[in-house]
Amino acid sequence: MVNLNVNIDKLKLKNPIMTASGTFGYGPEFDDFIHVDDLGGIVVKGTTGKHREGNPYPRMAETPMGMLNAVGLQNVGVDHFISDIYPQIKDYNTNVLVNVSGSTIDEYLEVAEKINALEKIPGIELNISCPNVKEGGMAFGTSCPSAQAVVEEVRKVYKKTLIVKLSPNVTDVTEIARVVTEAGADALSLINTLLGMAIDAEKQSPILSTVTGGLSGPAVKPVALRMVWQVANAVDVPLIGMGGIRNATDVIEFMLAGATAVEIGTANFVDPQVTVKCIDGIKAYMQRHGVDDVNELIGALRK
Amino acid sequence: MKQIIDFTVVSNKTLNHEHFVLELKPDKPLPEISAGQFVEVRVDGSENTMLRRPISVHDVDYDKNILSLFIKKVGEGTRHLSELTEGDNLNLILPLGNGFTIPDSSNVLLVGGGCGVAPMLYLARKIAEKGLRPFILLGGKTKTDISGIAAYQAFGKVAITTEDGSEGEKGFVSDHPWMKQETPDFKLLYACGPEPMMKAVNDFGKKHEIDTEVSLEHTMACGFGACLTCVVDTTKGHQLTCKDGPVFNTKELKW
Numbered sequence: 001m002v003n004l005n006v007n008i009d010k011l012k013l014k015n016p017i018m019t020a021s022g023t024f025g026y027g028p029e030f031d032d033f034i035h036v037d038d039l040g041g042i043v044v045k046g047t048t049g050k051h052r053e054g055n056p057y058p059r060m061a062e063t064p065m066g067m068l069n070a071v072g073l074q075n076v077g078v079d080h081f082i083s084d085i086y087p088q089i090k091d092y093n094t095n096v097l098v099n100v101s102g103s104t105i106d107e108y109l110e111v112a113e114k115i116n117a118l119e120k121i122p123g124i125e126l127n128i129s130c131p132n133v134k135e136g137g138m139a140f141g142t143s144c145p146s147a148q149a150v151v152e153e154v155r156k157v158y159k160k161t162l163i164v165k166l167s168p169n170v171t172d173v174t175e176i177a178r179v180v181t182e183a184g185a186d187a188l189s190l191i192n193t194l195l196g197m198a199i200d201a202e203k204q205s206p207i208l209s210t211v212t213g214g215l216s217g218p219a220v221k222p223v224a225l226r227m228v229w230q231v232a233n234a235v236d237v238p239l240i241g242m243g244g245i246r247n248a249t250d251v252i253e254f255m256l257a258g259a260t261a262v263e264i265g266t267a268n269f270v271d272p273q274v275t276v277k278c279i280d281g282i283k284a285y286m287q288r289h290g291v292d293d294v295n296e297l298i299g300a301l302r303k
Numbered sequence: 304m305k306q307i308i309d310f311t312v313v314s315n316k317t318l319n320h321e322h323f324v325l326e327l328k329p330d331k332p333l334p335e336i337s338a339g340q341f342v343e344v345r346v347d348g349s350e351n352t353m354l355r356r357p358i359s360v361h362d363v364d365y366d367k368n369i370l371s372l373f374i375k376k377v378g379e380g381t382r383h384l385s386e387l388t389e390g391d392n393l394n395l396i397l398p399l400g401n402g403f404t405i406p407d408s409s410n411v412l413l414v415g416g417g418c419g420v421a422p423m424l425y426l427a428r429k430i431a432e433k434g435l436r437p438f439i440l441l442g443g444k445t446k447t448d449i450s451g452i453a454a455y456q457a458f459g460k461v462a463i464t465t466e467d468g469s470e471g472e473k474g475f476v477s478d479h480p481w482m483k484q485e486t487p488d489f490k491l492l493y494a495c496g497p498e499p500m501m502k503a504v505n506d507f508g509k510k511h512e513i514d515t516e517v518s519l520e521h522t523m524a525c526g527f528g529a530c531l532t533c534v535v536d537t538t539k540g541h542q543l544t545c546k547d548g549p550v551f552n553t554k555e556l557k558w
């Protein structure tokens with residue numbers, strides 16, 4: 001038997017496979033396809049203080065080996081999440097994390113404080129990297145002073161595991177990583193989507209209603225791997241890697257680069273069972289390489 | 304329950320330069336499918352078609368355990384599907400979405416234009432299974448856009464319009480006498496096709512206070528409510544084409 005357990009701060013994961021916010025609904029959307037309990041954890045949709053309608057249609061454009069989205073944090077809002085959704089998902093036997101989003105520090109604080117009171121939510125992922133809303137989101141995650149401020153404030157009200165999700169849309173990801181770690185992040189997750197754009201040449205117009213959107217899927221994987229590796233060399237907190245993961249080999253690559261766990265996003269749309277297939281694939285890889293404990297792979301890149 | 308099922312291509316019928324019908328056989332019995340529901344087809348073998356393609360259920364033959372899809376070639380994914388031959392494999396997620404209301408009266412009108420005829424055959428079959436005979440109006444640019452009429456005739460009263468007059472009445476579906484009646488007796492209208500066509504059917508329904516159900520084709524990444532990209536503006540705010548639709552009563556849409 002190989003050991004797949006990993007720890008992210010106080011969170012105990014039965015394996016390194018988690019799902020990425022905004023690509024897995026709240027979990028029940030996948031109940032027909034997999035046992036959500038088999039996963040190391042899930043991160044639910046970005047949740048804000050008030051209900052948000054998000055951006056107008058069209059919100060999606062497929063690009064080579066990837067997709068652009070401009071959902072714009074459509075979500076039910078934290079109060080509705082607590083009253084209607086939390087009761088449906090609190091008994092999943094896995095780590096259910098909430099992706100906390102906002103436009104102002106006060107909004108992040110409101111959501112974090114309310115989620116802190118939920119017994120069955122052991123951690124939050126602070127989204128300071130959403131490229132699809134006008135105010136806040138990525139604006140917080142792309143400058144050191146604002147990233148530091150929001151993480152410091154949230155740290156004061158949030159007592160459980162605080163994961164901060166980093167934006168790739170920066171000149172030097174390690175600077176932000178250092179700042180938010182010093183401000184109190186227990187772990188970091190990366191990367192959020194890369195700002196991109198798609199044009200319909202026939203109509204000579206942008207495809208997305210917002211013109212620009214966030215790129216995800218296999219196309220971003222090399223960028224994501226590079227950033228995980230850079231951040232792993234810059235800070236000491238555990239990392240959750242993501243960006244374009246489709247199979248167990250991709251997972252192993254992220255772990256070798258320094259990730260303790262991974263989140264799978266866009267690939268869930270193509271194969272709703274991809275997460276459990278990755279778990280099986282990791283076991284097979286470990287057996288093939290004579291690795292007994294998956295933790296041995298973390299940051300084990302040979303140079 | 305939504306399932307992921309492997310299918311084998313039984314036949315691929317070319318109807319004309321852009322439309323084709325795929326007949327698919329699953330490796331287990333087909334699940335219960337409502338008229339108006341759709342499938343998400345995985346298109347392998349091209350780096351530009353990572354995401355699945357949403358396609359309406361055209362017909363289901365439970366005796367033979369065969370599902371058919373009516374598809375229009377518009378880009379790389381649908382072109383790839385048009386090249387499949389007998390024995391090829393295809394992976395589908397199904398059944399997805401809500402479906403049309405099945406009426407209690409024969410006085411309903413089904414209108415399909417272009418590849419919007421796709422869901423109408425199975426809808427007609429489901430209505431006919433209740434012992435009813437609906438009115439079915441099929442529109443195309445030219446004669447070759449309309450095919451397999453006999454299948455529809457088995458389930459209802461069929462009329463055709465073509466823009467060039469090469470088959471049936473000349474003009475758009477909205478030029479057909481059924482849609483020119485002063486006091487139509489229809490209890491419900493159904494439309495699928497290009498948006499101007501669906502809007503014309505809706506205008507007819509509005510004028511005579513008849514409810515209209517339309518099937519929308521908004522672009523989507525997943526098809527089962529996770530990506531939130533296929534939103535439709537409705538009286539209840541943003542709703543999802545894949546989960547709350549693809550069939551909407553036009554009263555809910557801001558049409």
Ligand SMILES: Cc1cc2nc3c(=O)[nH]c(=O)nc-3n(C[C@H](O)[C@H](O)[C@H](O)COP(=O)(O)OP(=O)(O)OC[C@H]3O[C@@H](n4cnc5c(N)ncnc54)[C@H](O)[C@@H]3O)c2cc1C
Pocket residue numbers: 062341352356357358359360373374375376377378379380381382418421422519520521522523544549
């Ligand atoms: C619920 C639903 C049911 C559908 N049912 C059918 C059906 O029964 N038969 C059928 O032929 N098609 C149907 N469609 C449309 C079909 O999904 C698209 O035509 C297909 O995804 C295009 O893929 P492609 O790779 O060939 O084209 P792409 O290369 O992806 O695109 C080529 C061109 O087609 C346009 N296009 C792409 N997707 C759509 C879309 N969803 N709606 C309108 N234009 C689009 C693009 O803007 C582009 O200009 C349905 C769509 C939905 C959402």
Ligand SMILES: Cc1cc2nc3c(=O)[nH]c(=O)nc-3n(C[C@H](O)[C@H](O)[C@H](O)COP(=O)(O)O)c2cc1C
Pocket residue numbers: 020021022023045046047069071073099127130165191192193215216217218220242243244245263264265266267530531532
């Ligand atoms: C449709 C969609 C919606 C997303 N919504 C969110 C969100 O609400 N919050 C967030 O932090 N990231 C969101 N993301 C980003 C993903 O969580 C993930 O960081 C990114 O997609 C990269 O991983 P992938 O390539 O495996 O998809 C979204 C991504 C997609 C494709």
